[in-house]
Amino acid sequence: MLLIRCPFCGPRPENEFSHAGEAHIARxxxxxxxxxxxxxxxxxxxxxxxxxQAERWRHSHGCGRFFNCLRDTVSDRIVATYLVGQKxxxxx
Amino acid sequence: MxxxxxxxxxxxxxxxxxxxxxxxxxxxxxxxxxxxxxxGHGLATAYYLATEHGIRNVAVLEKGWLGGGNTGRNTTxxxxxxxxxxxxxxxxxxxxxxxGLAQALNYNVMxxxxxxxxxxxxxxxxxxxxRHVHANRLAGIDNEWLTPDQAQQFCPPLNxxxxxxxxxxxxxxxxxxxxxxxxxxxxxxxxxxxxxxxxIVQNCxxxxxxxxxxxxAVAGVETTRGxxxxxxxxxxxxxxxxxxxxxxxxxxxxxxFPLQALVSxxxxxxxxxxxxxxxxxxxxxQSDKGELVIGAGTxxxxxxxxxxxxxxxxxxxxxxxxxxxxxxxxxMLRNWGGIVDVTPDRSPIIGLxxxxxxxxxxxxxxxxxxxxxxxxxxxxxxxxxxxxxxxxAPFGLDRFRTGRLIDEAAAAAVAH
Numbered sequence: 001m002l003l004i005r006c007p008f009c010g011p012r013p014e015n016e017f018s019h020a021g022e023a024h025i026a027r028x029x030x031x032x033x034x035x036x037x038x039x040x041x042x043x044x045x046x047x048x049x050x051x052x053q054a055e056r057w058r059h060s061h062g063c064g065r066f067f068n069c070l071r072d073t074v075s076d077r078i079v080a081t082y083l084v085g086q087k088x089x090x091x092x
Numbered sequence: 093m094x095x096x097x098x099x100x101x102x103x104x105x106x107x108x109x110x111x112x113x114x115x116x117x118x119x120x121x122x123x124x125x126x127x128x129x130x131x132g133h134g135l136a137t138a139y140y141l142a143t144e145h146g147i148r149n150v151a152v153l154e155k156g157w158l159g160g161g162n163t164g165r166n167t168t169x170x171x172x173x174x175x176x177x178x179x180x181x182x183x184x185x186x187x188x189x190x191x192g193l194a195q196a197l198n199y200n201v202m203x204x205x206x207x208x209x210x211x212x213x214x215x216x217x218x219x220x221x222x223r224h225v226h227a228n229r230l231a232g233i234d235n236e237w238l239t240p241d242q243a244q245q246f247c248p249p250l251n252x253x254x255x256x257x258x259x260x261x262x263x264x265x266x267x268x269x270x271x272x273x274x275x276x277x278x279x280x281x282x283x284x285x286x287x288x289x290x291x292i293v294q295n296c297x298x299x300x301x302x303x304x305x306x307x308x309a310v311a312g313v314e315t316t317r318g319x320x321x322x323x324x325x326x327x328x329x330x331x332x333x334x335x336x337x338x339x340x341x342x343x344x345x346x347x348x349f350p351l352q353a354l355v356s357x358x359x360x361x362x363x364x365x366x367x368x369x370x371x372x373x374x375x376x377x378q379s380d381k382g383e384l385v386i387g388a389g390t391x392x393x394x395x396x397x398x399x400x401x402x403x404x405x406x407x408x409x410x411x412x413x414x415x416x417x418x419x420x421x422x423x424m425l426r427n428w429g430g431i432v433d434v435t436p437d438r439s440p441i442i443g444l445x446x447x448x449x450x451x452x453x454x455x456x457x458x459x460x461x462x463x464x465x466x467x468x469x470x471x472x473x474x475x476x477x478x479x480x481x482x483x484x485a486p487f488g489l490d491r492f493r494t495g496r497l498i499d500e501a502a503a504a505a506v507a508h
Contacts, residue, residue, distance in 0.1 A: 014392065015403060036493045044345035055393070
C-alpha cells in the first residue's frame with residue numbers, strides 16, 4: 001500500500017485515496033470548436049508512460065480534495081505531490 | 093515429432109529426454125511480418141498467419157521469455173458469456189476454437205469445460221445476470237440461471253447461508269466455460285508455429301520502430317539483437333503496448349494496471365468448477381495439481397511494477413473465506429502480479445493503426461486469456477489482408493472517435 005502525502009492533510013495510507021488518472025489534460029475550452037479527433041484525445045487517449053507519470057488523486061476518505069502527484073510507474077515511488085494548477089515538478 | 097500414445101509409450105521405455113519443442117534461431121535480417129510479443133495472443137497470431145494465410149516468413153520477438161508475461165500470470169478462466177453482440181461473438185469464436193485446440197495443435201492444452209459459476213449477491217446482480225443470461229441465449233451462447241440451492245448442488249463447498257454479509261441470491265452458469273493450462277497454450281502454439289517455419293526469438297526487445305521516410309509506413313524494428321526489416325509489424329504486447337506503440341508515435345486509449353493472483357498449497361479435489369463473484373470480488377478454481385488459483389482485483393493506480401498492494405489480495409481472500417469457510421485453514425504459496433492494459437470500454441482494440449503496416453491487438457484488460465485462440469485467429473486475418481476481420485471490425489481504434497463503444501465493464505468481472 002502506498003503512503004501518499006496529501007498536500008492538505010499530510011501522509012495517509014493509499015486506501016484513503018482514489019486514483020483519478022493522468023494529470024494536466026486540459027479540457028478544450030470550446031468543445032464545439034474542436035474536431036472529433038481532438039475530443040477523442042481529450043476523452044480517451046493517455047500517455048500511460050513507463051517511468052515518471054503526473055497523475056491526479058482525490059483524498060476521498062479525507063478532505064475530499066483533488067491534487068496532483070508525480071510517481072514512477074516502474075518503482076511506484078512517489079517523487080512529489082503538488083496542488084492542482086501548479087507546474088509539474090522535475091522527475092529528478 | 094507428433095505426440096501420440098505410441099510416442100509416449102516408446103518414450104516411457106527408452107527414457108530419452110524430450111527434444112526441444114520449438115527452434116530458437118538467430119533472427120534473420122528481414123521478415124514478411126514481425127509480431128512483437130510471444131505471449132499466447134502473439135504466438136496464436138503467428139500460428140494462424142502460417143496455417144490460414146500461408147505467411148510463414150514470420151518472426152515473433154519476445155523481450156523476456158516465451159509466455160512469461162500475462163500468459164503465465166493469469167487465472168486461466170475461459171468463458172464467452174459477454175453481454176454485447178460483438179464481444180459475445182468474438183469470445184464465442186475463441187471458445188469454439190478452445191474446444192478443438194489440443195487436437196489442432198497436437199498438444200494437450202488441458203482445456204477443461206468444468207463450468208463457470210458467476211454469483212449474484214444483491215438485487216442488482218440478479219437483474220443484471222438475468223439480462224446477461226437472456227442476451228447470451230438469444231446469441232446462441234449457453235448460460236443459465238441457478239437458484240442458490242442449484243448453485244450449491246453444482247458447487248458443494250459453496251456457502252449459501254443467509255447469514256453472509258452478501259448472501260448468494262443465485263448464479264449464472266456457463267457449463268462450457270472452464271479452464272486450460274496457460275503454459276501449455278503458449279508452448280503448443282509456439283511448437284506448432286515453429287514447425288511451420290515461424291522464428292520465435294526470445295530475449296529480443298524491440299527498442300524502436302523504423303518508418304519509411306517518404307510514406308511513413310513501417311519499415312522494420314530495431315531490437316537488442318540488431319535491426320530487423322519488415323513491411324508489417326503486429327504489436328501484441330499487452331501491458332507494454334503503450335510503450336511499444338509510442339515508438340511509432342501512436343498514442344492509444346490505454347492505461348496499464350497491476351492485476352494480482354495467488355495460489356494455495358495443493359489439496360485433494362474439492363472445487364469442481366470455476367466460481368466468480370464480481371460483487372464481493374473474488375474468483376477461484378482448482379488446478380489439476382490441487383492448488384486453489386485465486387484472482388484478486390487491479391490496484392487503483394497505473395503501474396508497470398508487476399506487483400501490487402497486499403490489501404488488494406487480502407480483500408479477495410476475505411471474500412473467498414466467506415464463500416468457502418472450509419478454505420480458511422489453507423496457506424497461500426505464491427502471489428504475483430501482471431500488468432494489464434485497460435481500455436475505457438473494457439473491450440479490446442484489434443486492427444489497423446494510423447501508421448501503414450503497423451497493427452495492434454491490445455486492451456484485453458483483465459480477461460485476455462480466454463480469448464487467446466480467437467484473438468490470434470481474427471488478428472492474423474487482419475494483418476494478412478490489411479483490413480479488419482469481420483469479427484474484429486467493431487473493435488477498431490476508430491470506435492473511440494465514432495462513439496460506438498462496446499461497454500463490457502459489467503461482463504469483465506474484475507473491478508477496475
